[in-house]
Amino acid sequence: MAPTRHTHPAHPAHPADGPDRPDGAFGAPLYLQGPEGPWDEAGDRIEDTGHALVCTTWGQWLAAVLLDPALRPLLGDDWPRFRQTPAAAGRLRLAVSRFVMTYAAATALEVPVHTVELDHGADGRPAVRAPRAGVEIALAHCGELIVVGVSRTGPLGVHAEPADRDVRTLAPPARPWTPQERSVLDALPEDGRRERLLRLWTLQEARARALGPGAAQGAPAAGEWSAATHLVQDRYLVGEAHLLRP
Numbered sequence: 001m002a003p004t005r006h007t008h009p010a011h012p013a014h015p016a017d018g019p020d021r022p023d024g025a026f027g028a029p030l031y032l033q034g035p036e037g038p039w040d041e042a043g044d045r046i047e048d049t050g051h052a053l054v055c056t057t058w059g060q061w062l063a064a065v066l067l068d069p070a071l072r073p074l075l076g077d078d079w080p081r082f083r084q085t086p087a088a089a090g091r092l093r094l095a096v097s098r099f100v101m102t103y104a105a106a107t108a109l110e111v112p113v114h115t116v117e118l119d120h121g122a123d124g125r126p127a128v129r130a131p132r133a134g135v136e137i138a139l140a141h142c143g144e145l146i147v148v149g150v151s152r153t154g155p156l157g158v159h160a161e162p163a164d165r166d167v168r169t170l171a172p173p174a175r176p177w178t179p180q181e182r183s184v185l186d187a188l189p190e191d192g193r194r195e196r197l198l199r200l201w202t203l204q205e206a207r208a209r210a211l212g213p214g215a216a217q218g219a220p221a222a223g224e225w226s227a228a229t230h231l232v233q234d235r236y237l238v239g240e241a242h243l244l245r246p
Contacts, residue, residue, distance in 0.1 A: 029147065029230055029238060032056040032100065035064050039107050042150075046108050050153030053240050054104055055232055057144040058089075058096040065095045074102060076117055097146050101126055101137050104150040108135040123212045138209060138240075145236050154223055154245040157209030159202050163237045167197045199229045202239035210241045 030042055032054050045052040065071060072079050075098055085091045098118060105128050106113045118137070119129040126137045138149040142160035149158045207227065227241040 029053040029055040034060050043107050051151035051242050053149045055147045058092050061096040065099055100148045104148050105135055108150045142236055147238055154243045155210040156242040157206040159205035159239045161202055161237050167194050170201050202237050203227050206239040207241040
């Protein structure tokens with residue numbers, strides 16, 4: 001059986017308004033109360049769109065993860081890393097992120113959780129180990145927030161930042177701003193420019209993660225892109241980018 005999935009009201013995870021979010025392309029990230037989900041709703045989104053985005057805070061899963069007798073087998077190759085991580089918060093974030101990714105992959109594959117094994121691709125990104133391959137997994141975390149994307153229709157990337165981050169501290173974007181993006185930014189008032197810049201930068205990071213570090217800079221990717229930003233818990237800005245393969 002696939003993970004037991006019960007639908008619960010989602011924690012406020014408001015999609016950001018504006019042109020970054022194609023109408024109908026994405027819904028707000030589903031907030032997970034714990035292993036109980038809502039996995040039914042995540043499964044419905046995957047059936048409808050081919051992908052879904054879920055989020056949680058590691059504290060929501062704390063008891064379930066630490067008391068689960070399957071913790072060691074579920075962590076698999078990450079068990080030594082879990083044991084050797086000195087900071088308790090780092091260990092818990094690692095464990096919860098692996099649990100959420102495994103549950104999300106099981107939902108997408110419609111298989112029992114215990115049959116899914118996570119792996120790392122050649123580029124270090126999380127992946128589902130064969131023979132359960134066929135889905136793409138993406139992970140981001142910021143503070144207590146953990147975000148996981150899962151796709152059956154092509155690569156996806158996710159990225160999270162504090163919603164109030166000072167844009168002056170941002171690293172250069174994954175690719176230079178296009179003339180159109182630069183003209184839009186320059187035309188905005190200072191307050192609007194900060195918000196827009198953070199959203200664009202977050203989307204660029206998500207797109208870069210979808211392509212992977214081996215992708216040629218500026219090289220066009222075959223397929224159709226969709227992207228969105230979401231304000232989660234009024235504290236975090238989450239960007240997601242999905243490449244629908246032809």
